[in-house]
Amino acid sequence: MSQFERLTIDDIARLAEVSRTTASMVLNGNAERYRISAATVERVLKVAKEHHFTPSQSARALRSRRSNTIGLVIPDLTNSAHAALAQAMEWQCREQYRYQLMIVTSDEDPVRETEGIARLVAQQVDGVVVVPCTAEASRYEKWVKRLPLVFADRRVEESTIPFVVTDAAGMVERLVSESLSQGAREVVYFGGQPDLSVSRDRLAGYRQALDKNGVTEHADWIFQRDYQRESGYALMKAWFEAHGRYPESLFAGSITLLEGVLQFINEAHQLGQAPGRLMTFDDHRLLDCLPLRIDAVVQDSRELAAHSLRCVFSLLDGEAPPESREVPAHIHYRQRGEVRS
Template structure:
C-alpha cells in the first residue's frame, strides 16, 4: 500500500526496476553510477524489501522452521537459542514452533511450515509415528531431526549418546553401595525414552544391581510425572535408595516431592538427573547430572540442515554424554 517498494527506489534513483533489483541484490552487472544512486535512494526511503515477494519469485524464503516439544523446557529453550543464533549468522530467520507436547499441534505446525515454504525444518519430534512429517518428506523439504529420531524416517539427525552417561551414573551409584536404583523413564513413544531406558536396563544388569521391573516408572518428560514416579517408587515394599530421572523436568518434579516428604536428597536418597541445567548446580545439595551439550546440538543441527539445503547428504551426528558428580549422589550408602 503505502509501503516503499522497489519501484519507488528505482524512480528516485532514475533507473529501471530491474537495475534497482540488481544493485540491491549485489549483482555485479551494474555500473558504479547505478550502484551509488540506487543505494542512496534506498537509504533515503528506508527501503525494506518485501520478503514475501522475494520468496515467491525466487522460491527461497531464507527462513527455517524449528519445532520443539516445549519451549518452557530449559533444554529446548537453550536448543532454540543455539539454533536461532546459528541460523541468523547464516542469513536465516527461524520460525519457532512449539508443539506443546501434542502431536496434533505439531502436525498443524508442520502444515504451517509447508505453507510458509520454509527452506528447511529442524524438528525434535513429538509422538511415535511421524504424523505430518511424511508430508514434509514428500515435498522434499530439507529436514533434520534433533534430539529424537523417528523409526522409519531416514533423515540426518543430531542426537545424544545417552548410553555412556547412563552407564557412568549407574556405575557411580553402584560404587556408593546402591543396589536398588529407581528409574524415572521418559515415554517409550520417544527415541530418547527408549534409548535411555535400554541403557539403564543394560547398565543395571552389567553392574549386578537389582533388575526388579518395579524399579522403573514410566513418565512423560513433564514435571508432574517425576513427582508421581517418586511417589510410586517410594511406596514399594522394598524402595530404591537412589533415583535416576531421564530428563530435567521430571527431576524437578522428583525434587519437589522429595522435599515435601521430608527426605534429604544426597543423604536419605541419592538423585541423578539427565540434562545439565544451569540451575541444578545451585540446588542444595547440588544435583549430579548426565550432561550433554545443547549448544553443540543446536549449532550442528543448523549446519546439517544447511548442507541438506545445499543438496548434500550429511551423516548423522551423535554427541557424547557424561556424568557430572555433585553432592546429590556422592555420599556412600553406608553413611546415609
C-alpha cells in the first residue's frame, strides 16, 4: 500500500459536511451560478486548502474536452537553444494562455520521439509542438487528425504541417561572408544530420557565402555528423590531426558542436591555440567569459515560441492556422563587441 494519501472530491465533501455535488460546484467555480451560500463556499474552500486539494485535471478535461495543457517535444534539454525555446514556451503558455506545458525529449531518436508524442496524446494534451528529429513526414502526419501539431525550429519538407523556423541561411551567409571578406582563405564547416532542415539551411548559407565571395569549396572544408557535443570534439580532433594545425576560420553549426570543438582545443592546447576566427549557430552567455572571441547567430526563442503557440491555438479553435514563417535572427559579434540584426 502506498504511504501517500490521495484525496478525492468525495473526501472533501465528507470533511466539509456537504454533498459531493455541492463540493464539486464550489471547487470548480460554479458556486455563484448555483446560489450556494457564502458560508458553505467558505467551509469547502477552507477544507480544500487545509488538505492542499485541487480538482482532478483529468476530470475537468473529460467535461470540457480541454486539458489546458500543451506538449513540447524537443531533442535535448541540455542544448541551450532547445532549453531557451522550452523556457519561452512555458512562460507564454502560463502567462498568456493559462496553460501548462508538458515536455518530453527525443534524444534525436525517431522512435523515442514517436513514443514521446504518443505519451503526450495519452495525457490528453490539447496540442503538440515538435522540434522534429527526422525528415520522415509519415511519422508526424498520423497525429494531425488527433490534435493540433506544429513544427518549431525545424520543418519537414514533405509535410503540410505548419512550422516556424529561424532565417538560418541568411544569417550564416552574412557571418561567413564577413570572415571571407576580411581575408580568410579557408572556412571549415561542422554540421549536423544532413537530412534535417536546419542542417540544409545552415549549409546553404555557408555555400552562398562562398559563392558570393568567389571562393571555391574544398573537399576538406565540410563535415556533417549530428549535433552532439561528442561529434564536435571528434570532428575538431580529426581535422587537427589531418592538418597539424587549426583552420583559419571555423563555423560550428550548433552550440553543442561548438562545445565539443572547445573541449578539444582546451584539452590539446588550453585554449592557447585555436582557429583564427570561431563562429557558431546559437549563443550562450558563457561564451562571454572565454578568452576566445566567438561570434554567434542568436535565434529569437520568444518569437519561435509565440508563433508556434499561435498556430496551435488557431488549429485548436478550428481556424486556419497562421502561415508558416521564418523568424529573423541577429548576430552577436564578440570580436567587435556589438550585436546587429
